[in-house]
Amino acid sequence: MNNVLEMRKIVKVYPNGVVANDGVDFAVEQGEIHALVGENGAGKSTLMKVLYGLERPTSGEILLRGNPVNFRSPHDAIAAGVGMVHQNFMLVPSFTVAQNIVLGSEPTQRALLDKKKANEVTKKLAEQYGLHVEADATVDGINVGMRQRVEILKTLFRGAEILILDEPTAVLTPQETTELFLAIRKLVQQGKTVIFITHKLREVKEISDRVTVMRHGRVMGTLPISEATREGLACMMVGREVLLSVDKTPVERGKAVLMVDDLSYVSETGRTMLRNVKFNVYAGEILGVAGVEGNGQTELVEVLSGLKPAATGTARIDSKNILNNGPREVRLAGVAHIPEDRLTNGLALSASIDENLIIDRYFRSPFKKRITINYQEVISHGEKMIDEYDIRTPDGRLPVSSLSGGNMQKVIVAREFSSQPALLIAAQPTRGIDVGATEFVRQQLVQKRLDSTAVLLVSADLSEVMSLSDRIVVMYEGQIVGVFPEASMVSEEELGLYMLGIKRQEPSEMEANL
């Protein structure tokens, strides 16, 4: 009963009548890592905004170390030792790491920033909490993982005792995630308390001491981690049984849809990112591409989808080479593409949902009518997609930016799946989306096999590759180093050895299975 923080009967009703929090009780013990999970829209972020002073609760009270508090703004929250690290980092890109950390309460020397002192403070903090940063690098030039550490240090510098981390791993690679978890444990050892918002259940099991599940603005329960199972948590979050593993009906594999031969790619900076890659994708199968990120998977997808030119080789669909013709030609040849980075490539955030759904077909009937676009058709097409793919929005004319991450991904999935492709290239199709949406996307992918679509699946999530694929190839340093004709017959450890480049198959060995 050593609650450092207690939120009692928190109700938050937005002025338009949406009830985001409906009588939430939430308690955090001193020195624990408390995971807060729930689907997008469950009210996690609202609850944390209330705690951090960004939103005022409609009713309810907050007790900090037993004393009622009333935060009017984040300033009050910070003063009381509550800090939040947002999903979108709020750093000044042109400032150095140290300058960012001390921003707002800078050590000064004759009214000027004392850079030396700032660097010292930063280094000391970084050492104390095991969060490695380069104090004098500008934020512009550092990677996402380090930016996040800067954000955490910034919060600590301001005296946070309770840290709220809002989906901190969404932007991190697996290695960076491991590092982050180490740092979080160190924080807790030094007496800090961490609230960890996520929807990755595996991480909940790995890092947290207790977990609170929210759904529809209510708390469904708080469990010690020893009593929580991934299946159980998923069920609490979604409100029904969730299939974490996908049921796959076996499908007879058909003819080769895509035939890639001798494909190489050299980046603009002159690095060879793909070397003589050769493989086929067959109708009715999912070919999974496994590999540590940065071993050419991204480039493979970009070259095949027409976004980048190949240096050598061919990729044939129906004996027609699709390389180096640009995305329009590739799409017309029957390729659909779920891009790795949905915000960069997959969507125009400020454009409407309806308009995002027609980027690959606006120039064709029934959308194009003589010289105009038939917007009635665009809107009814949008309605159909919203309905069929369960995109949660009141109106397709709203901008995509009004959607949650999972629903943004559904917009992409709706567009790409509904184009009846012969080949579907899916790059990181479930990255950063919630359990319900992930299940949906995975089921749709498996479903696509039944229409004898060929699917090329690239994912950094090894368990996703293993559970969805029929066949797996492993990429290492731009080459295919192993092929496994029966995805279900290979172990994670075995794949790992190939991914790290420790083992590799001879080309002659692979020949028959590619």
Add this chain to the structure above:
Amino acid sequence: MKASTSQSESVAKGFWGKALSSPSIREFLRVVIAISIALGIGFIITLIVSDEPVKAYSALLFGPLTKINRVGDWIEESITLTFLGLAVAIVFKANQFSLGQEGQMVLGALVAGAISLFVPLPTYLRVPFAILAAMIVGFLWGLLPGYLKAYLNANEIVSTLMLNSLAILLYEWVLTYYIKPPDAGYTASDTFSADGIMPTFFPKLPFLTDLRTQFIDQTNISIALYLAIIAVIVVYYLMFRTPFGYELRMIGANSKFARYGGINVKKTIMLAFAVSGVFAGLAGAHLAMGIHRKLILNISFALGFEGIVVSLLANNNPLAIPFAALAYGYLRAGANVMERSSDMSREMVLVIQGIIILLVTAERILPMVQRRIASQKPKEPTMDGQSPLGDSTGLAEGGD
């Protein structure tokens, strides 16, 4: 009784709440507030500078309405500004910062003027031919920086400014050596004959003669008025109802998305510059054949850049552009009156203009007000996500 009072209060609140929740009304209020603040600051400056501040300032505020011919001047300039605003809106919508309207306009004026002067066709052929030629020249002069940007990745700000200089020099050279009559004392063409002038917008009907002599004949407002209205509708349809407009807007929203989706981004960008030039060329035809009715040196008075202001005031929305042009044209016309009828200099008005542009377009300043207003009434929460703050960061990511 008491209950009904409070109810009517809440109804009133509901009305304002509703009005304020509409983004377009909020946007309108935002612009009105910005202009009011700018005018307030302007008056303070006038108080400091002028000996007769009230007279000077009322010349600025009401001057354009005091005489019929002044009203005419205002409308005519607003027509030019409308064409220019449309030209800018097209490129800006594609997120391309072309500043080439000046050059396109000047060359449009040159070609329209040359045809008006030298091509022996009757009015009903000569005028349309001249207008069409000006549009084509604008198109071609826009194609150039468009090609440079799209295929050679040349910065469009630099290239369009260079091409402006080039166009102006070309204009002066042709005017001085080929068009100016040898015996003329200053560098200008002959005044166009009636066959080469845009006819008045008001048909010479046998009735309503009084009305015409009293009002219409005092002004030079021409059929360009109708051209401007048509142009607004055309650009609106082009932008929001055609494949080209869709491509344009998707490129503007996220060019990587456009490319990923199969749009030929380079071609569309090049065409955006060119199509934009069509309307700048039209502005040039209007200058030559509607306003000055001859070719003179410095025919544009750097009007080309004012299209940017108009388009920004209108938030690049074609339907709002004529209103923005009228508002901005009014300010410019008022400036002329004030300059002529008081001890204030034109620079002073440029200062006020600058303040207005700053306040209306500096999107970082007034959204604070906007957000203030927004926080009084319903946000659109997707419970777990975007606050108004989150929204704007989301949009920022969409850029190139």
